[in-house]
Amino acid sequence: EPEVTQTPSHQVTQMGQEVILRCVPISNHLYFYWYRQILGQKVEFLVSFYNNEISEKSEIFDDQFSVERPDGSNFTLKIRSTKLEDSAMYFCASSEERDTEAFFGQGTRLTVV
Amino acid sequence: AQSVTQLGSHVSVSEGALVLLRCNYSSSVPPYLFWYVQYPNQGLQLLLKYTSAATLVKGINGFEAEFKKSETSFHLTKPSAHMRDAAEYFCAVGGYQKVTFGTGTKLQVIP
Numbered sequence A: 001e002p003e004v005t006q007t008p009s010h011q012v013t014q015m016g017q018e019v020i021l022r023c024v025p026i027s028n029h030l031y032f033y034w035y036r037q038i039l040g041q042k043v044e045f046l047v048s049f050y051n052n053e054i055s056e057k058s059e060i061f062d063d064q065f066s067v068e069r070p071d072g073s074n075f076t077l078k079i080r081s082t083k084l085e086d087s088a089m090y091f092c093a094s095s096e097e098r099d100t101e102a103f104f105g106q107g108t109r110l111t112v113v
Numbered sequence B: 001a002q003s004v005t006q007l008g009s010h011v012s013v014s015e016g017a018l019v020l021l022r023c024n025y026s027s028s029v030p031p032y033l034f035w036y037v038q039y040p041n042q043g044l045q046l047l048l049k050y051t052s053a054a055t056l057v058k059g060i061n062g063f064e065a066e067f068k069k070s071e072t073s074f075h076l077t078k079p080s081a082h083m084r085d086a087a088e089y090f091c092a093v094g095g096y097q098k099v100t101f102g103t104g105t106k107l108q109v110i111p
Helices: none
Strands: A005-007 A010-013 A019-024 A031-037 A043-050 A053-057 A065-068 A075-079 A088-095 A108-112 B002-007 B010-014 B019-027 B032-038 B045-050 B056-058 B064-068 B073-078 B087-094 B099-101 B105-110
Touching (some): A019 A088, A019 A108, B002 B087, B010 B019, B019 B087, B045 B056
Parallel strands (some): A010 A108
Antiparallel strands (some): A031 A043, A088 A108, B019 B073, B056 B064
16 A cells, blocks of 8 residues: 655754655655644644645744655655754655545654754 | 644543544534544554545544534544554544644553
8 A cells, every 4th residue: 555654763863953854755646744743742734735835834834944845756844953842753744635635654753952 | 724622631441441532623614534543652543534425434443433513523432442442542624735633632441
């Protein structure tokens, strides 16, 4: 069964460093998303991406964050200068159409030290 | 705008007992509704979804949920709890382009 894959599963980075989280969405999907879950809290929407541009973003998604689809298969989330409070599980998701089911990856646990 | 309220951050049931996890939603458009399960240190797994077809939706692992528009509810049930059902359950509402999650309910199953 097709699935969304995320790499790495766990990343540790020093505060102030740039980090790139990678995702391979399901191949025929057109909409891509990033969500974040701080430990013990709910899953929060960060950004949606369609047709090579951001279609919606939350207030969490400030100038430190960026997304990119550098080629036909990858979808990345970059955090330019990580802060301690960026430590969280980051989930990538993709959907075939705008309001159809989103399939989630297994997540990347980011730890900022 | 869309939102989800999950009543009860922790629910404990005995093994073999009925599981009932409550979810109420608010959505300005006809909603898609979901229940996800998250086992410790794992990702999100879709249990079931409502997409305007049958109001009673059956999912994996014996779970089901009923969409009640008049009550704006989408409660999750399972007739008989198993130890392996211990996890955190998230109700979510999706509309245009993003899914809004509830705060989650941790289910504890007591042997």
